[in-house]
Amino acid sequence: MLIHGQILVCTLAALGLALRAETPAIPDEPWNQRLQDRAPELGLGPGTDFRVQDLVVDPSGARHVRLQQRYRGLRVWGGQAILHLDAQGREQPMTDALVRGIQLEVQPNLDPAEALALADTGEAPRGTYARPPNTELLVYPEAPLQRADLAADTDSTANAEAFAPRVTRFHLAYHIRLELENGPAETRHDDFLVDAHTGAVLKRWSTLFTAKPGGKPKGKPSDKPKGKPVETLGQSQYSGEVRLGSLAMACGFILSDPTRGNLSTRDLGGDTQGGGRLYVSPVPRWGDGLNYRPERGSRSENGQTAAVDAHFGLQTTWDFYKHILGRDGVDGKGTAVRNLVHYASGFDNAFWSDDCFCMTYGDGDTFNVVTALDVVAHEVSHGLCQSTAGLDYQGETGGLNEANSDIFGTMVQLYAQAGQAKGDQIPAQRARWTIGADLETKEFPRPLRYMYKPSLDGDSPDAWSPDLDDLDVHFSSGPMNRAFYFMCEGASPKPKDPTHSKYLPHGMRGIGNDKALRIWWRALSLYLTPRSRYLDARKGALRAARDLFGTGPELKAVRLAFTGINVGRRGAASRKLDAAPDATGDPTLDTDDAEDAPDAPNTPEDAPEAAA
Numbered sequence: 001m002l003i004h005g006q007i008l009v010c011t012l013a014a015l016g017l018a019l020r021a022e023t024p025a026i027p028d029e030p031w032n033q034r035l036q037d038r039a040p041e042l043g044l045g046p047g048t049d050f051r052v053q054d055l056v057v058d059p060s061g062a063r064h065v066r067l068q069q070r071y072r073g074l075r076v077w078g079g080q081a082i083l084h085l086d087a088q089g090r091e092q093p094m095t096d097a098l099v100r101g102i103q104l105e106v107q108p109n110l111d112p113a114e115a116l117a118l119a120d121t122g123e124a125p126r127g128t129y130a131r132p133p134n135t136e137l138l139v140y141p142e143a144p145l146q147r148a149d150l151a152a153d154t155d156s157t158a159n160a161e162a163f164a165p166r167v168t169r170f171h172l173a174y175h176i177r178l179e180l181e182n183g184p185a186e187t188r189h190d191d192f193l194v195d196a197h198t199g200a201v202l203k204r205w206s207t208l209f210t211a212k213p214g215g216k217p218k219g220k221p222s223d224k225p226k227g228k229p230v231e232t233l234g235q236s237q238y239s240g241e242v243r244l245g246s247l248a249m250a251c252g253f254i255l256s257d258p259t260r261g262n263l264s265t266r267d268l269g270g271d272t273q274g275g276g277r278l279y280v281s282p283v284p285r286w287g288d289g290l291n292y293r294p295e296r297g298s299r300s301e302n303g304q305t306a307a308v309d310a311h312f313g314l315q316t317t318w319d320f321y322k323h324i325l326g327r328d329g330v331d332g333k334g335t336a337v338r339n340l341v342h343y344a345s346g347f348d349n350a351f352w353s354d355d356c357f358c359m360t361y362g363d364g365d366t367f368n369v370v371t372a373l374d375v376v377a378h379e380v381s382h383g384l385c386q387s388t389a390g391l392d393y394q395g396e397t398g399g400l401n402e403a404n405s406d407i408f409g410t411m412v413q414l415y416a417q418a419g420q421a422k423g424d425q426i427p428a429q430r431a432r433w434t435i436g437a438d439l440e441t442k443e444f445p446r447p448l449r450y451m452y453k454p455s456l457d458g459d460s461p462d463a464w465s466p467d468l469d470d471l472d473v474h475f476s477s478g479p480m481n482r483a484f485y486f487m488c489e490g491a492s493p494k495p496k497d498p499t500h501s502k503y504l505p506h507g508m509r510g511i512g513n514d515k516a517l518r519i520w521w522r523a524l525s526l527y528l529t530p531r532s533r534y535l536d537a538r539k540g541a542l543r544a545a546r547d548l549f550g551t552g553p554e555l556k557a558v559r560l561a562f563t564g565i566n567v568g569r570r571g572a573a574s575r576k577l578d579a580a581p582d583a584t585g586d587p588t589l590d591t592d593d594a595e596d597a598p599d600a601p602n603t604p605e606d607a608p609e610a611a612a
Helices: 004-018 031-037 112-123 149-153 301-325 373-386 395-417 466-470 478-489 513-527 534-549 553-563 572-579
Strands: 048-057 063-071 074-085 091-097 134-142 145-147 163-165 169-181 187-195 201-206 228-235 241-249 252-254 263-267 338-343 350-353 358-362
Touching (some): 031 048, 031 063, 112 134, 112 169, 112 187, 187 350, 263 301, 301 513, 358 373, 373 395, 395 478, 395 513, 395 534, 478 513, 478 534, 513 534, 534 553
Parallel strands (some): 338 358
Antiparallel strands (some): 063 074, 134 169, 145 163, 187 201, 228 241, 350 358
8 A cells, every 4th residue: 555655745746747738939030021011901090010810830831820919019809810821821711709999098097906806806706716817918809799780781680691790889808817716616717808997807707617507827737757658448437447557667557648738637525725645546546426415535546536537538628629629638739637536525517617727526516526528528629619619608609609619529438438539530420419418417307418409408409599698608509519410410400309400391301410510620720710709610610611621512511501500591692691702702603493302311310319
């Protein structure tokens, strides 16, 4: 048996594994100058410049440079441009989410401490903050959703194409993030926008990236402890016996995986703050496969089971990103990610924090332990979204953020079923198309969400409407979840079938999991920006489909899938709109009316089992 001192030394030796590596900055020039030279053409006034946020080189050699807009040295909320250059360096149509017409006095009347005090008063915390609050002075364009000019020319003003955000006012504002992690009664991550001239709270919203409604370490990693990568065995609650990437050291085995960016799984032991303790075992086996019983203790074999599921889920998601997306970890830079299990007592949720680059999991009260594979992948994929499109976590945009996590949660779970995450394609077999089904108990005997028909949960809509901005993001995700299902599996022509859409009376064929996911990922990573809405998601997905597959059935499937959720129309009206340059400046042409005819849609026996 290991003595306490040995475990302490082993744990201390491995602490460096979770530190976030510094990445060399991408120089702003010449990309900033490229846009500066085009400022008059782009309708940008004096005081505007740009900072490079990310640069992606795809397998063809094409480059995609994401730039953040600034005004007189301050970040412009939601203002971004993505430059696209082909392998020969020729510019392709730019993704344009720039903010025009900014005229604003950038000298604040409030200092950061005064703005923080206002936010703190609104938050009214009962405990201490988990991390020091973040405060940033920026330009905030207030842009409510309004009817677009084209509405009068269309046959229905309820479609997403009939609405667009319109800037009505600019504010100099402090963006403040407050994170409270004090157990079930006070686990909140809230963001505030405080007017720096008047002190008014312009907006407040939750940024607790969770599975249901409801600080990054600095510096370079220290030397790796002496040990070698090994596979240990875990008895999980949700995935049977699994192999876990671990580290073998003189003091035993550690749930830390040096082959996957030094990801690790740690035990909070009922605490709500801190970095937790690494799991250490004298033998290469973990867990008993049973739901956690607190009286047995978080370090017991039973307590290890949550760690087994969380560790397996994280390493499977890591492998998915590597083999399917060609991506090195969550941020594309191989940065270490942490799991923190056994948060508080009876906490019925799990959440991602971009500030600590970690996932935190509760032991459940109404639910089983919240470490099911699709939930783990869901949480990790909030980090993926933050490091790419950075979709705001509110309203329609937040719904896309949540849907992205549901999409990846479903696809990672399907991937794991095929030989525990091997190969470079997503299996063609049918997914469950629900989220959180493994968490079901007698007290909550259903999944958290139904992707094929979101309204089955009683709160999520099946199609887009202007009301999405008023919904919790876990509900405004419904239409995008359904559109992705349609892309994969198709839609039924039978009105009583749960996969039927009144916007697709003849149904449609799907293109399969692998193609649909690759289209969505390309749209997310290359064509969406922090304030993208459903219509932007449609345009980005159409462009991604054309990039990958040309103008064949894949492009048609994307168009029909979004039509099926009331985003875009069938026939001539849709073609007219799609033939015009969209928000990316890219004309994406649809095909003729013949493609809108019935095309042998799914039969009733093709419907998901969960729909029966």
